[in-house]
Amino acid sequence: MNSLWSSLQLWWAGFQDKFYVCFIEDDRFVRYMLSGLGVTFQVTFFALILGLALGVVVAMIRVTHDTASANMRPGPGRFLLALLNTICKIFVTVIRGIPVVVQLMIWYFVILISIRNGIVVGIIGFGINSAAYVAEIVRAGIMSVDHGQMEAGRSLGLNYIQTMRYIILPQAFKNILPTICNEFIALLKETAVIGYIASTDLTKGAYIIVGRVYEAFLPLIAAALIYLLIVMLLSWLFGKLERRLRASDQR
Amino acid sequence: MINVKELHKYFGKLEVLKGISEHIHPGEQVVIIGASGSGKSTFLRCLNLLEMPTSGQIIIDGEEITNGRHDVNQLRQKMGMVFQQFNLFPHYDTLGNITLAPIKLLHMSRAEADELGMHLLEKVGLTDKAHVYPAQLSGGQKQRVAIARALAMNPKIMLFDEPTSALDPEMVGEVLKVMADLAAEGMTMVIVSHEMGFAREVASRVFFMDGGIILEQGTPDAVFNHPQELRTQEFLARVRESK
Numbered sequence: 001m002n003s004l005w006s007s008l009q010l011w012w013a014g015f016q017d018k019f020y021v022c023f024i025e026d027d028r029f030v031r032y033m034l035s036g037l038g039v040t041f042q043v044t045f046f047a048l049i050l051g052l053a054l055g056v057v058v059a060m061i062r063v064t065h066d067t068a069s070a071n072m073r074p075g076p077g078r079f080l081l082a083l084l085n086t087i088c089k090i091f092v093t094v095i096r097g098i099p100v101v102v103q104l105m106i107w108y109f110v111i112l113i114s115i116r117n118g119i120v121v122g123i124i125g126f127g128i129n130s131a132a133y134v135a136e137i138v139r140a141g142i143m144s145v146d147h148g149q150m151e152a153g154r155s156l157g158l159n160y161i162q163t164m165r166y167i168i169l170p171q172a173f174k175n176i177l178p179t180i181c182n183e184f185i186a187l188l189k190e191t192a193v194i195g196y197i198a199s200t201d202l203t204k205g206a207y208i209i210v211g212r213v214y215e216a217f218l219p220l221i222a223a224a225l226i227y228l229l230i231v232m233l234l235s236w237l238f239g240k241l242e243r244r245l246r247a248s249d250q251r
Numbered sequence: 252m253i254n255v256k257e258l259h260k261y262f263g264k265l266e267v268l269k270g271i272s273e274h275i276h277p278g279e280q281v282v283i284i285g286a287s288g289s290g291k292s293t294f295l296r297c298l299n300l301l302e303m304p305t306s307g308q309i310i311i312d313g314e315e316i317t318n319g320r321h322d323v324n325q326l327r328q329k330m331g332m333v334f335q336q337f338n339l340f341p342h343y344d345t346l347g348n349i350t351l352a353p354i355k356l357l358h359m360s361r362a363e364a365d366e367l368g369m370h371l372l373e374k375v376g377l378t379d380k381a382h383v384y385p386a387q388l389s390g391g392q393k394q395r396v397a398i399a400r401a402l403a404m405n406p407k408i409m410l411f412d413e414p415t416s417a418l419d420p421e422m423v424g425e426v427l428k429v430m431a432d433l434a435a436e437g438m439t440m441v442i443v444s445h446e447m448g449f450a451r452e453v454a455s456r457v458f459f460m461d462g463g464i465i466l467e468q469g470t471p472d473a474v475f476n477h478p479q480e481l482r483t484q485e486f487l488a489r490v491r492e493s494k
């Protein structure tokens with residue numbers, strides 16, 4: 001009994017030592033992990049905005065081509081739309097077919113060779129990657145809105161863009177909000193590979209500490225817990241938002 | 252007001268409208284009847300270019316709309332349309348449904364548009380529902396809001412595609428009443444409907460469509476009581492039986 005107690009004490013003392021070395025000494029937690037977390041948030045947030053904006057544009061082109069082009073008069077407008085649609089299709093296929101780490105490295109080491117800021121390149125890389133997924137989500141969302149809505153809008157004299165903006169997209173976004181939230185959470189976790197292009201996010205921060213103090217367990221578990229907590233918090237928030245929106249449906 | 256010449260419409264290889272020529276005068280109320288698939292909806296939807304005619308001419312209010320140079324959105328502001336499935340905007344309340352187009356297209360202020368909206372709601376007897384969302388309205392109320400919405404752009408012509416077909420029988424009357432009021436004010440109306448009683452009372456003319464043409468047309472009395480064509484007689488017999 002006594003020996004169990006003393007070995008527990010010994011373990012606790014050792015744990016405190018390791019904790020001190022990993023996180024407190026040299027301000028390691030703040031310098032690597034906390035600032036890394038800031039990078040994770042920054043990249044996720046701006047990549048999400050870029051992904052949404054670009055994704056909506058791609059989705060609009062695809063939907064417009066698939067639904068409206070049959071009613072367009074032949075001419076340069078219709079040709080341009082067909083061309084844009086093909087580009088968008090290729091874009092979605094290519095982006096979704098390549099691992100995001102590989103895309104990221106191609107952006108950083110090949111295409112955007114002049115930008116030596118990993119965060120900026122990360123935002124671009126993750127944003128464009130996300131756009132391909134968002135585009136498909138938004139497209140499905142627009143298709144899920146009853147066709148009669150477009151006709152009702154057009155019959156009042158609203159043009160195609162106005163009808164999209166005031167009538168179709170608000171309904172589509174309500175339908176796809178849960179999926180967009182999932183995309184956001186997935187994106188947050190995916191940014192963990194940004195260390196490949198010389199940026200210190202949460203994961204890379206933990207990894208740096210591992211290298212400094214030759215102790216893998218605590219930094220990695222800490223990083224894992226932080227991700228888990230954030231994801232749980234976001235899921236909870238999104239769930240609440242969704243419930244509120246659904247409640248307002250039964251007005 | 253509406254002048255149609257040799258209108259043809261194909262869906263792919265399927266010829267749905269096989270040459271329609273008609274003249275509908277200002278202040279006329281035309282009711283179109285005919286079997287399912289005879290092309291009634293397609294004809295109506297060609298009039299505001301929701302469907303593009305394959306060939307032929309349509310002249311609305313003196314302007315040819317089929318020459319490809321006409322501003323479609325401008326045209327549609329002159330023509331309200333009411334759908335079988337109502338197609339109200341679920342994310343706007345009743346007043347919002349009515350005021351959307353005047354605010355965005357006529358650049359009315361919110362206050363002006365609300366005033367107009369309330370006036371139209373009064374007309375369809377729904378002032379108490381101004382701030383209710385479509386999900387909370389009955390079918391008859393939805394259709395009356397849809398009529399008010401179509402009227403908000405102050406159209407010269409109103410198109411109705413089976414406005415009462417999706418309604419429970421007890422709600423048909425309230426919608427037909429609103430339409431009869433509109434007719435009494437002299438609105439030019441083209442109505443696809445199988446409500447014979449309504450057609451008899453309100454229509455200036457009845458078109459019987461069959462196989463993509465207007466096979467027979469005339470006053471309600473002529474078409475309903477003295478149909479000349481065998482197909483018309485058969486159709487009317489069938490409709491009366493099912494009643």
Ligand SMILES: Nc1ncnc2c1ncn2[C@@H]1O[C@H](COP(=O)(O)OP(=O)(O)OP(=O)(O)O)[C@@H](O)[C@H]1O
Pocket residue numbers: 262265267285286287288289290291292293294
């Ligand atoms: N968008 C479309 N694409 C292909 N075929 C169509 C389309 N719309 C209608 N049709 C076809 O055209 C024909 C006429 O349809 P339409 O809807 O005009 O008939 P209707 O007289 O209104 O019938 P109902 O009483 O059932 O509404 C039908 O055979 C229909 O299947």
Ligand SMILES: [Mg+2]
Pocket residue numbers: 291292293412
């Ligand atoms: Mg029809």
